[in-house]
Every structure is written in structure tokens, then in C-alpha cells.
Amino acid sequence: MIVDTGKARISLFNDKENIIVVDIYANGELGMNDVDDIHAGIEKFDVSIPVDTICVKSGNNYLSKEAFEYSLEHNCIHNQVVYVIKHMEDIHFPSHAQETYFKEHLVDYCTSLDEAFRLIKNSSHQPVKHCPS
Numbered sequence: 001m002i003v004d005t006g007k008a009r010i011s012l013f014n015d016k017e018n019i020i021v022v023d024i025y026a027n028g029e030l031g032m033n034d035v036d037d038i039h040a041g042i043e044k045f046d047v048s049i050p051v052d053t054i055c056v057k058s059g060n061n062y063l064s065k066e067a068f069e070y071s072l073e074h075n076c077i078h079n080q081v082v083y084v085i086k087h088m089e090d091i092h093f094p095s096h097a098q099e100t101y102f103k104e105h106l107v108d109y110c111t112s113l114d115e116a117f118r119l120i121k122n123s124s125h126q127p128v129k130h131c132p133s
Helices: 032-043 065-073 093-099 113-121
Strands: 002-004 008-014 019-024 028-030 051-057 061-063 078-085 107-110
Touching (some): 008 032, 008 113, 032 065, 051 113, 078 113
Parallel strands (some): 019 051, 028 061, 051 078
Antiparallel strands (some): 002 008, 008 019
């Protein structure tokens, strides 16, 4: 199953390991509703929240101020986050995410899904707490 939000495709990478792939293919600004749609897409899978997330940044996109604020408050749907970098101009994006809205998360980056999976599997990061209701 693939959930397509119109700006991102969400799929299950490994159900036994609780890993989701979010491929953000949109170009331009991502709004708060776009981030919420991604989170709602993740919740459609039979996985335990928080999930380990492999985020493929295929498009040239960025968060609006409102989406950034929303991400600060709703980041606990994710546990470990590994970015698959497709464009060299995005190389600084994972460190920015680690310093801002993913402070309690393990954040890393790589160049392939297989490498992302290995990084998640070899991590000893403790899960973040689930979002409050």
C-alpha cells in the first residue's frame, strides 16, 4: 500500500522493524496541512507510533513558518529519522532538522534506502515518547 498526499508518498518499508518511508516529491513550500497529511498517512499503516522514518527528499521543498511550528509540536510521531539526500543542496537539511524540530530524535542522512535501513538497525537510540492525546 502507498498513501499519496499529493506532495508525498508514504509506504511501509519494513513492518517487523516499524519503519516507514516518506518520499516528499513536492517542489516549493510545504504547509502545516501538508505535514499533517503526511502524519495522517503514516497512521494509516499497521505500525506502532512512534515510527522510524526514512525521509526521501526528492523534490525541492521547504517548510512554511506554520509547518515548522507544527513540526515542533507534532514531531513525536517519529522516532529515528534518516534522510536520503538526492540533491547536494539539501546536505545541510538533516542537521537543521536535528537542531530544531527533531532535537530528541536520532537524525542522520545517507544516499540510499538500504544505507538508511542499516543506520536505523545499527542505532541504539531509545524511542521518543508518543504524542499526548
